Amino acid sequence: MTVKVKTFENIAVNKREALRYAGGGDACGEILPIFNECVSLAEASTKNRVCYKILPVSVKGSLCDFGEFSLFSKDLAKNLGSCNRVILFAATVGVELDRLILRFGKISPTKALLLQAIGSERAESLCDEFCSWIEQELKVKLKPRFSAGYGDLPLEAQKQIFASLDCAKNIGVTLNDSLLMSPSKSVTAFVGIEEFL
Amino acid sequence: MTFKEYLQNNIVYLDGGMGTLLQRRGLKAGEAPEEWNVSHPEVIREIHKEYFEAGSNVVCTNTFGANTLKFSREKLEEIVRCAIENASWARDNSFSTQEKFIALDLGPTGKLLKPLGDLEFEKAVSIFAETVKLGAKYGADLVIIETMSDSYETKAALLAVKENCSLPVMVSNAYSEDGKLLTGATPEAMVALLEGMGADVIGANCSLGPEKLAPVAKRLLESASVPVLLKPNAGLPRVENGQTVFDVSAEEFANQLYEIVENGVCVVGGCCGTTPEYISALVKKTSSCTRKPVTKKDFTVVSSYSHAVTFGDEPILVGERINPTGKKRFKQALKEKDMDYILSQGVQQQEKGAHILDVNVGAPEIDERELLPEAVCELQAVLDLPLQIDSSDVVAMEKALRVYNGKAMINSVNGKKESMEAVFPLVKKYGGVVVALTLDEKGIPETAQERFEIAKKILTCAEEYGIDKKDVVFDTLTLTVSADSSAAKVTLDALKMIREKLSCHTILGVSNVSFGLPNREIVNGTFFTLALASGLSCAIMNPCSSEMMKAYYTFRALTGLDESCMDYISASKSFEACSSVESVKAEETEEASSLKRAIIKGLKDRAREITEKMLSERDGLDIVNQEIIPALNVVGEGFENKTVFLPQLLLSAEAAGYAFEEIKARIKTDKKENKGTVILATVKGDIHDIGKNIVKLLLENYGFNVLDLGKDVNEDEIVKKVKETDCRLVGLSALMTTTVVNMEQTVLRLNKEAPNCKIMVGGAVLTEEYAKKIGADAYAKDAMAGVRYAQEILG
Incomplete structure (x- = not known):
């Protein structure tokens, strides 16, 4: 199955969510201008890219068979349930945000913390945006996202996901030796297609 | 005919896609295509043969992912050997008669390099080196580095090729729709880096179809002095009846590339989705095109991982603050390997408007050979400005140039034989723009004419090493005017001569001129203006000095470089701000001046200012114990009681850090209270x-x-x-x-x-x-x- 690449622009920042990731509290007083500055910095440096493919899936017990590869996971099997098809995707907000975090990690830990939080929010929002786009594009209803590391699906599954999507070539996301992704604000997930509308 | 000879006068046709063809012949998703060199040689041979028969001059071996990260050494050798054998077989058995060459194909490792990823730069070099050595051993005619989306990894691959074989090398990057690599480099930045290191062909491939890659090709043509390559996809993939198809047909592909070849691209082929049919159409369509000559560009360019800085009418500011000379606090930071301090100096200078940063970490008791490359790595991880590597230790210089992600400025060489023999080979190998001081074995000449003569001597020697004069920038040496009243004039005269008669760019460290005089800033600012008027291209200066920045913005406004004086106007606001700070300080109330309050509120600059003032009356330790620690306790307790949240806690901690920094700078020896x-x-x-x-x-x-x-x-x-x-x-x-x-x-x-x-x-x-x-x-x-x-x- 072919991997496709889709880019997204101008996804609004959910500031409340970003602040929640940063350890709570309201952006008030001295923090507010700094927070807003970080939001602008993050917005200017994100490049949203998603690569994805549609795979067939058949679930037998805890074996999820996707045709080109299969995984054992009780929880993923449960999540995919009666789906016949699944979307496998990798999404990233790009490497520039990691540079910003690295930069402010050295000179302003407050900004580094806020950028970390905003980055996580950006990645989540991108996934939401992608999924609702897919729902419209394919006229389908999707199940909740499921990633390696959730429940009993080990991070090891990332290796198969990366091989299948060729993330490095398609969107510049790489996997390091401890199975973490670079750029760090990246997500891979399975999303079951619940029904075709 | 060798590949290099053929490249000189002909349009060179490359091959097309491999992956899609292999899939059609049964390669499964997740299966390594490189293995097929060994397991299905007949399939690979047939594909190569089809490309040769379609008119390709160069086929790329099926070794895109053949490296020691994916395969054992033994397996890798077998794969590369078979891959080249397969291509040779196709060359010998195809019936077409054009010139045919075999390129060892090197694709990305699939890992991101440090610090953003986990692959060490030198490790990347050695991974590529293994494959390159095998390619040379089994008889490839040239090397193609392709589909690289990171400038740093591209450099690692090119370095490996240059160090392990003498084959010609083509380098091609994968640009996104915004015209940049995924890690940020523009085509101009890539040309600076790759040309500096001696790539024979520079180009773009994959990611997009010919039409969408055309702007990138145009920019490459405008900046490169070597032939430009384009190897686009057949547009974008879509699935039709369960089969992957691409949205640009062979005919459209050829038509779109025709324009591009007419514009001067002379190495062409296809990437994902293209087949022998596409190459055949391309060759047919463009066979009537004349091969355009490659024009040599005379720009002086340095680059960072993201962009190129070109020397021209616009004065270039090189920030001089990353240098321990005369700075106690900086020396201390170096001794403690306090990289954060060094980085903060870099960030500050960028904010003030520096275009390039000088990096000098040489001081007694400092292992420059270890620290200089480290500082370069740290700086380039977080700052996108090109760096000027400044060292008198050639070993340290080479180590830093090696890990530098771009084309650096190199500070410096001079007219002494020994200096040129040591520095020029590094400029040749790693690329760079070298600062040449007009002095030699006899010292610094007293007259402008003699300094000019040394400049000529340096240029001649540089040419012998294969270094173009555009990559040499002259420093006619600023001497102290208080010691010799004609010193400034001689410097400026020599500058003018070099600029006018040699058409070379110039650079000066400005601040020396005022040594020993009161109000040095004013002298520096005026000297800077005079130098700019005499043709100075580039100044090594302190961008935090408002006199220097005043001179810079005024000069630009007066010489037609500042449209509607907009930059001057916006900069002049900060000049005013500088002078009004004093009056604000005078109006401070008791409450607002409390350090404790500034820290609780997280006001960093206030905290620093107040501390600075307090230090004239109070002991540093006293300030720590009576102001800073109590303030931190208030915030810390608030955090524990959930009335203060993490961002506020951090901000206060930062403000306290600024106050500490001030105290640290004042205390003569490091006697701050140490609790363990x-x-x-x-x-x-x-x-x-x-x-x-x-x-x-x-x-x-x-x-x-x-x-x-x-x-x-x-x-x-x-x-x-x-x-x-x-x-x-x-x-x-x-x-x-x-x-x-x-x-x-x-x-x-x-x-x-x-x-x-x-x-x-x-x-x-x-x-x-x-x-x-x-x-x-x-x-x-x-x-x-x-x-x-x-x-x-x-x-």
Whole structure:
């Protein structure tokens, strides 16, 4: 199955969510201008890219068979349930945000913390945006996202996901030796297609 | 005919896609295409043969992912050998008669390089080197480095080719729709880097169809002095009846590339989705095109990982502040390997408008050979300005040039034979624009004419090394005007002569001129203006000096470089701000001037200003104990009672850090109160370090000496450091369930080998219970808890 690449622009920042990731509290007083500055910095440096493919899936017990590869996971099997098809995707907000975090990690830990939080929010929002786009594009209803590391699906599954999507070539996301992704604000997930509308 | 000879006068046709064709012949998803060189040689041979028969001059071996990260050495050798044999077979058995060459294909490793990823630069070089050596051994005619989306990895691959064979090399990058690589480089930046290192052909491939890659091709043509390559996809893929098809047909592909070839691209082929049919159409369509000559560009260019800086009418500012000469605080930072301090100097200069940063870390007791490359790596990780590598130690210089992600400025060479013999080979190998000082064995000449003669001598020698004159920038040496009243004039005259008669660019360190005079800033600013008017291209200066920036903005406004004087107007606001600070200070009320309040509110600059003022009346330690610590306690308690949240806590800690920095700069020797050392590390495998960094900041605020081992630290190193320093408290952090295991290992080793050292642990996945289970002495649920435990243990 072919991997496709889709880019997204101008996804609004959910500031409340970003602040929640940063350890709570309201952006008030001295923090507010700094927070807003970080939001602008993050917005200017994100490049949203998603690569994805549609795979067939058949679930037998805890074996999820996707045709080109299969995984054992009780929880993923449960999540995919009666789906016949699944979307496998990798999404990233790009490497520039990691540079910003690295930069402010050295000179302003407050900004580094806020950028970390905003980055996580950006990645989540991108996934939401992608999924609702897919729902419209394919006229389908999707199940909740499921990633390696959730429940009993080990991070090891990332290796198969990366091989299948060729993330490095398609969107510049790489996997390091401890199975973490670079750029760090990246997500891979399975999303079951619940029904075709 | 050799490939290089053929390249000189002909349009060179490359081959098309391999992956799609292999899939059609049964390659499964997830299966390594490189294996097919060995297991299905007949398929690979047939594809190569079809390309040769379609008219390709060059076929690329099926070795895109053939490297030691994916295959064992033995397997790799078998793959490369078979791949070249397969291509040779196709060359010998295809019936077409054009010139035919075999290119060893090198694709990306699939890993991102440090610091953003986990692959060491030198490791990347050695991975590529293995494949290159095999390619040369089994008889490839040339090397093609392709589909690289990171400038740093591209440099590693090119360096490996240059160091391990003498084959010609083509380098092609994958640009996104915004005309940049995924890690940020523009086509101009890539040309600067690759041409500097001696690539024979530079280009773009993959990612997009010919039409969308055309703007990138145009920019490459406008900046490169070597032939430009284009190897686009057949547009974008879509699935039709279960088959992958691409949206640009062979005919459209050929038509679109025709335009591009007419514009001067002379090495063409196809990437994903293209087949022998596409190459055949392309050859047919463009066979009537005349091969355009490659035009040599005379721009002087340096680059960073993201962009190129071109010398021209616009004066270029080289920030001089990363240099320990005459700076006590900077020397101390170097001794302590306090990279954050060095970076803050870089960031500040960028904010003030520097275009390039000079990096000099040479001082007594400093191992420059270790520190210079380290500083370069740290700076280029967080700053996108090109760097000027400044060292008199050629070994340190080479180490820094090697790891530099771009085309650097090199400071400096001079007219002495010994200097040219040492520096020019480095410029040739790594690329760069070298600063040439007009002095030689006889010293600095007193007249402008003699300095000009030395410049000519240097140029002649540079040419012998194959260095173009555009890559030499002359420094006619600023001497002190208070010691010799004609000094400035001679410098400027020589500058003018070099600019006019040699058409070379020039550079000066401006500040020396005023040595020994009062109000040095004013002298420097005026000298800077005079130099600019005499044809100075580039100044090594302090961008934080308002007199210098006034001169810079005024000069630009007066010489037609500042449209509607907009830059001058916006900069002049900051000039006004500088002079009004004094009056604001005078109006301070008792309340607003309290350091304690500034820290609680997280006002960094206020905290610094107040501390600076206080230091003239009060002792540093006194300020720490009576102002800073009480303020931090208020915020810390607020955090524990959940009335203050993490961002506010951090901001206050930063403000306190600024106050400390001020005190540190004043105290003659490092006698600040030291409550004991805490070693911190994020355990092996984990790269999340924000939590650890927060703990570090707070501990330092509370007077602890923190030895930060960084992230992804293996247990051996932690144990070694603990023993070495006899440290009584270690803090370990881990954020992932997968790395907590490594934390447990480390705790086990520490408990055995350093039983007197207490261990506190923290991180998102940890709990009090788990901390106890793995044998840690304490669980720090947050940064303040870490501080409290340190106070309990170290007092």
